Amino acid sequence: MRENFLWGTATASYQCEGGWDEGGRVPSLWDTYLHNNQLENGNVASDHYHQYKEDIRLMKEGGHKSYRFSLAWPRLIKNLEGEINPEGVQFYHNIIDECLTNGIEPFVTIFHWDLPQYLEDIGGWTSRRVVTAYEELAKLVFSEYGEKVTYWTTFNEPRYYVFSGYKIGNYPPGVNDTQKTIEASFYMMLANAKAIKIYKDMNLKGEIGIVHSYAPIFGVDDSLETKIAMRNADNYFNNWILDTAIKGELPIDMLTRLNDKYDLSFIQTQDLQDMKENTVDFIGLNYYARALIRPYSGGETVLRINNSGSSAKGTSKVVVKNWFEQVWDPNSEFTEWDTEIFPQGLYEGILMAHKKYGIPIYVTENGVADYEDVSVEQVNDEKRIAFLNDHIDAIIRAVEAGADVRGYYIWSTMDLYSWKNGCEKRYGLVAIDWEDNCKRKPKNSYYWYKKVCESNGEMI
Ligand code: BG6
Numbered sequence: 001m002r003e004n005f006l007w008g009t010a011t012a013s014y015q016c017e018g019g020w021d022e023g024g025r026v027p028s029l030w031d032t033y034l035h036n037n038q039l040e041n042g043n044v045a046s047d048h049y050h051q052y053k054e055d056i057r058l059m060k061e062g063g064h065k066s067y068r069f070s071l072a073w074p075r076l077i078k079n080l081e082g083e084i085n086p087e088g089v090q091f092y093h094n095i096i097d098e099c100l101t102n103g104i105e106p107f108v109t110i111f112h113w114d115l116p117q118y119l120e121d122i123g124g125w126t127s128r129r130v131v132t133a134y135e136e137l138a139k140l141v142f143s144e145y146g147e148k149v150t151y152w153t154t155f156n157e158p159r160y161y162v163f164s165g166y167k168i169g170n171y172p173p174g175v176n177d178t179q180k181t182i183e184a185s186f187y188m189m190l191a192n193a194k195a196i197k198i199y200k201d202m203n204l205k206g207e208i209g210i211v212h213s214y215a216p217i218f219g220v221d222d223s224l225e226t227k228i229a230m231r232n233a234d235n236y237f238n239n240w241i242l243d244t245a246i247k248g249e250l251p252i253d254m255l256t257r258l259n260d261k262y263d264l265s266f267i268q269t270q271d272l273q274d275m276k277e278n279t280v281d282f283i284g285l286n287y288y289a290r291a292l293i294r295p296y297s298g299g300e301t302v303l304r305i306n307n308s309g310s311s312a313k314g315t316s317k318v319v320v321k322n323w324f325e326q327v328w329d330p331n332s333e334f335t336e337w338d339t340e341i342f343p344q345g346l347y348e349g350i351l352m353a354h355k356k357y358g359i360p361i362y363v364t365e366n367g368v369a370d371y372e373d374v375s376v377e378q379v380n381d382e383k384r385i386a387f388l389n390d391h392i393d394a395i396i397r398a399v400e401a402g403a404d405v406r407g408y409y410i411w412s413t414m415d416l417y418s419w420k421n422g423c424e425k426r427y428g429l430v431a432i433d434w435e436d437n438c439k440r441k442p443k444n445s446y447y448w449y450k451k452v453c454e455s456n457g458e459m460i
Helices: 029-036 048-061 086-101 128-145 158-168 178-201 224-247 252-261 269-277 343-357 382-400 444-454
Strands: 006-010 066-070 105-111 151-156 207-214 217-219 282-287 291-294 318-320 324-327 361-365 405-411 430-433 439-442
Touching: 006 105, 006 361, 006 444, 048 086, 048 439, 066 405, 086 105, 086 128, 105 128, 128 178, 151 158, 151 178, 151 361, 158 178, 158 207, 158 224, 178 207, 178 224, 178 269, 207 224, 207 361, 217 224, 217 343, 224 252, 224 282, 224 291, 224 318, 224 324, 224 343, 282 343, 343 361, 343 382, 382 405, 382 444
Parallel strands: 006 066, 006 405, 066 105, 105 151, 151 207, 207 282, 217 291, 282 361, 361 405
Antiparallel strands: 291 324, 318 324, 430 439
């Protein structure tokens, strides 16, 4: 691997910080939604808000070269009038400074889903006003941290956020409305372009990208019908983020299709111009699994409810009416949380993205969830080690085949709050003992990954 390859781990503010009502933080839409529905929440999460120094110390000791984390908007800007919260601003200075002092490169996500409730109250991402609010946030964080941070991403997984919140409806704001899904998606991509423009105009030294929930598309066979279904699925899962962010163009065949049924008049010519002129320097790919596609065979749309905790082990299917169907190979291996384990999808997916776009790639999330008993001194997470080993091997093979991959981040640094599945869904290299004041206990995988980082991947 290249000399300065960024070996790291990743978190997101709402999922790890806790301190939800401390330091001047105002509620996010997740606080409101989880509290109102009396669901397990991130009030405490991994207590990173109080224990970040210990976490960064563990990263250093664990050989990490970089830490991917996100900034909580509700900590930074308190209201619609744009009032800045100095304590929140200072908190991220502290995290960034602690990283730099310990030789850890901060890799910062501006938005990882914790929209302030005051913005949700005016329509959330379906409102153009939120794009302006995001521009204000971008200006603030670039001017505060821009001299210290080299790697920026505008959004974490717009597709996953928008589909879960506006189409499937199992995440806040809990809506099932295709028109709103289209509007929210568009406004997020517009906000991405606007933030890139702000960043470039400030002449800062770093790079800026976007993080996508990547579903490399595979077909059940080589027929023409399957190839057409695969193109539709690629538009649905990937292209409207990646083509828009990298090439500055929404996929025209997708737009044409949507235009037949939905109202796209909210899109202004200047928006398309902004997208065209402001594209990313790199892409962040979060890889958990591929999408296996076959042609649409009839019936109404059926979506898979992510995080339902079911154990369908590949027997379910997704139908997007008149577009495609997604199926799972029942002979594949699945995690305890019903995600297919398919490292070859990462290898092929990286090469697909490399061939199509040719810009630098960071694998910004990859990991596996399990149920674990953390009352023991050191969790023996052999399954996680095997999973990570095979996925890192896939990246190394992709690099050998010519792809420009510059970093890899395991999800997650420590156990944290997993959206809707709470804290029992453990992804961390470091266990959090919620029964013992969020005590940190590195797992076997933590020590294994230390060797990977220190050998720059040679030990795989
Ligand atoms: C990604 C998100 O989609 O997957 C993370 O960026 C998330 O925030 C991770 O936690 C794993 O998903 P989940 O739902 O199992 O926590």
